[in-house]
Amino acid sequence: MAINKNIIGVLLAFSFCFGRIASAQTISKEELTFLTSEWKGERFADGRPKISDDLLTRAKNIGLDDAWTALKNLGYVNQFESGWKTVNDEAVTGRAVTAMFMPSRPDVEKNIKDRGAKQGRAGNTNSWPIDVLVKGDVYVADGFGKIAAGTLMGSTLGNSIFSKSGNGVVFDASARDVENLSEIKGFNAFVRDFHPSFLENEVLMGLNTPIRIGGAMVLPGDLVIAKREGVLFVPAQLAEQVVATAEFVSLKDNFGFEMVKTGKFKTGQIDNEWTPEVRQAFYKWVDEHPGKIKMSRATIDKILEKRTW
Numbered sequence: 001m002a003i004n005k006n007i008i009g010v011l012l013a014f015s016f017c018f019g020r021i022a023s024a025q026t027i028s029k030e031e032l033t034f035l036t037s038e039w040k041g042e043r044f045a046d047g048r049p050k051i052s053d054d055l056l057t058r059a060k061n062i063g064l065d066d067a068w069t070a071l072k073n074l075g076y077v078n079q080f081e082s083g084w085k086t087v088n089d090e091a092v093t094g095r096a097v098t099a100m101f102m103p104s105r106p107d108v109e110k111n112i113k114d115r116g117a118k119q120g121r122a123g124n125t126n127s128w129p130i131d132v133l134v135k136g137d138v139y140v141a142d143g144f145g146k147i148a149a150g151t152l153m154g155s156t157l158g159n160s161i162f163s164k165s166g167n168g169v170v171f172d173a174s175a176r177d178v179e180n181l182s183e184i185k186g187f188n189a190f191v192r193d194f195h196p197s198f199l200e201n202e203v204l205m206g207l208n209t210p211i212r213i214g215g216a217m218v219l220p221g222d223l224v225i226a227k228r229e230g231v232l233f234v235p236a237q238l239a240e241q242v243v244a245t246a247e248f249v250s251l252k253d254n255f256g257f258e259m260v261k262t263g264k265f266k267t268g269q270i271d272n273e274w275t276p277e278v279r280q281a282f283y284k285w286v287d288e289h290p291g292k293i294k295m296s297r298a299t300i301d302k303i304l305e306k307r308t309w
Helices: 005-023 029-035 053-060 064-073 106-118 125-131 155-165 236-262 267-271 276-288 297-306
Strands: 092-103 137-142 169-175 189-194 202-207 211-213 216-218 223-227 230-234
Touching: 053 092, 053 223, 053 236, 064 223, 064 230, 064 236, 092 125, 092 169, 092 211, 106 125, 106 202, 125 137, 125 155, 125 202, 137 155, 137 211, 137 223, 155 169, 216 230, 223 236, 230 236, 236 267, 236 276, 236 297, 276 297
Parallel strands: 092 137, 137 169, 169 189
Antiparallel strands: 092 202, 092 223, 211 216, 223 230
């Protein structure tokens, strides 16, 4: 049976593109899928979990403290890092694209750059993670806390990052050109510090691999929630549960504030296990405030079954 030449062309083009994607990371798609095996949803071609855009939007509107508590209650205690400097007050939420940098040595850096050139890569290695960014991604880099000559980004790369991802960055390292970076509307950078120097003696050793950011482990595809308190890295398979729980806590707090203010219930009745009367009042309040609800009634029921308020 004859095979349509157009189909062959499409298959070859796909194989070529996938090969470039696969070679861009230092672990295989199989290994990345193994490490994130609890994620059952859609994935990018390289195996990175693909959290939905809707969930990313919802995550921007939740309290980081509430999300941290939900994650801690699930046994994940090494997912938060504080102590950042930022370009502005913009919250950053998205899917992690991870990069691991190390102090450079001439022989290794030469090999890395020679291989990169064969893959069609150009420029210094701190620009390579930018090439794989898509909308909704957050460039998360372990720059081993280097400040002077550890500037992984200036205004040129900052603009490139934002144009590709519509998002910001989290760097355990430094950045330069803070004034120009602050002029990128909607952009933010969570970095250890700012410094006028250029990047030197540093090389990319891992792209979309597990990395360490301070005391936190970060995997490609993790939900990044970066706000004033710090940065939380939520495993992809827990993102929906953590966001929904944080949304519920916000609902519960708003309900409680109103009930206490109007004198219908006392603070102790709201903060402790709910009686049938309080639950009934909560469901009535939910029905009266449809604009505040970002989750289904079934999700609310499920959360209430597992929590005692």
